Amino acid sequence: MTKSLFRSARWIALATAGAALLTVTTALPAGAAAPQPPASATALGAWERIDPAALQASLGTPADGLFAGAMARVGGRDGQWTGTMGAVSAGPAASFRIGSITKLFTSTVVLQLAAEGRLSLDTPVQQLLPGTLPAHWQPITVGQLISHTSGLPRAACWDPNTVYTPADLVKTVTECPEAGEPATGPDIPQVYNGVNYFLLGMVVEKVTHHSYAHEVSRRIVRPLGLRHTYVPGWGETALRAPALAPQLPPTDPWAWAEGGMVSDAPDLERFLRQLLSGRLLPPAQQKLLFELPRHAERGFTLGGVQYAKLPDGTEVYGKTGSYGGYTNGVFATRDLRRSVVYSLVPLTTDDKEIAKRYLGIAAAAF
Template sequence: MTKTPYAAPAATRRTRWTALALAGAALVSVTAGAVLPASAAEPQGAAVTTAGRALHPVDTVALTALMKPGEVASGTMVRVGGTGPGWTAATGPLSQDPAANFRIGSITKLFTSTLVLQLVGEGRFTLDTPVQELLPGTLPAHWKPITVGQLLSHTSGIQQPCVDFVDGEAPTPEQVVAHWTDPRCAAPQYPVHVQQYNGANHFLLGMVVEKVTGRSYADEIQRRIARPLGLRHTYSPKPGDRTVPGPVLADGGEIEPWAWAEGGMLSNAPDLERFMTSLLRGRLLKPAQQRQLFVMPALSEGAVDRFSTGGLMRAEIGGTVVWGKAGSMGRSTSGVFATEGGRRTVVYSFLPASKDRELVRGHIAALVGAAL
């Protein structure tokens, strides 16, 4: 394994790129305890019954109010889909094109998890297979076995890195993982007591995809997901490519070149809606792996962000359970969430105007709640 040069060996230092990776959950996670505005928690209008369950109309009044540029967000895009009439709008310095492209950040993890579950369904390996067997020599020899399932559910125990990349460096996935495994940094925490969101898990999963298939991660995204679903705006860019083809939803700001299978993909709202609907309706996975999407491990109890054994984030808003993923990249914060079976989906992206995490977190809960 090739080690990268270090900017500084300070053991207590958190890297800029690590902080951005964590933002996908810590800054923008939708939590069960978030308080929704009254209008979002109690949408007006008669409920529509779908598959025996109530599906309320989209609270467009609440969404319109929440999307006005203000102290939380300077511009917002929301797309609501699923069963029944859809709705989409954008405000502030964002493209008014409903199919504008953007960097999806840690939403990428949903695509990576899907690839891994497909390979499990093909018998290439199991959720109990140690990653050390699939990627020999990648992790330190003294580490205990870490399984594919532990990576998917963020129960690997891998800790955060303590070293920096050199400015301007475009590291390989192997070099990124080397920062998490550097002997000067904390070793995995054993036993694992609770889920701990960590981008290292999906870098390793992306490496597993490439090793097992013999193809690049970008090629597998196209071959297994994007082309079969007709996702024409969804792809993993080449290393170092920071461009976003037009129309662009918003000025992306500074884009990290390393994100890859952890947070580097591009897409748009229609594609993300179609992907999420297809995933939740079983069009991408075999039945056994489809069930894993909704199994919550015991270690998820008490976690800041809760993930299923299949890698889906679970949240409860106004008494309704939603599944999906949030993410950040550059200046924007985005997410895709859906109710069971994809009966209602919501894709959002906005430019945060506040650094108050709780304020932003509550704003996201309100947006998603108004769309349910």
């Protein structure tokens, strides 16, 4: 296993933020008005045209006092547009911490391992990582970890002054008496939980005998030519390329396979488009990217992709992520007619305001 360490107090904050982002991305929060699509999106087929004015307006202005900056990159069959607002770099290679978008890289590596026969999605994690979870728990499969149907508890008895390895962090969370036992049964509710992806990172290292960072680079980053995408090493607090938001302080890359990666907008756009098009996975695993668990109407697919239906009915696939001062997302239509990458630098902590901003960007983009 890699020697990376993680601070559990920050993990709790990220898990909470990730759950909030999932809620507001797949369904409007209570009290938030649905953003209206731009005029170019109202007629059948007309939304295919990129509307630069509507997109720039969706980023807001510094005068609203809610965001220090915003960036969006929109691509598709009819061209490409990139815009910024406020104190963020306009350079296309400006890097940012992608947070839980990292999970898409993790699930892709695990699905590749399944395609190679090195594990099965039906394999209990207890079999792959003996002693990691309490012995009396019911089996939890790799597939359940990917789709957030593991039933694992989210609460943790954490000590803010303690630094944990991934295994110790999982142990702290899963053995917390306040968290209770995992949910069990044929239809375990889909509950967004970062612990699932810490475990998946550990599975990758156990099965391959290589570090998680090595496998992500070998299997995804290098084949796709993602020049500004990487898993930081422990203690690597500064970004390797100019930052999207230079004013943000250096941040420990503690979140690892759950949310620790760095990338930029062109790399994320290319990664998602190649993932959804079938470049990275064979057909048996590729179909899982678009299949929801049978008891889930929205949320995460069996392949770990976040599914959302926008207010105008457009269905998109991708992932949100938040870490180090950035609130991000990368989404595309299944036919890849349109994709969007956004990164916001919020000054507000109001989830409703943050949701309205990126739902507005989505409405203008799609």
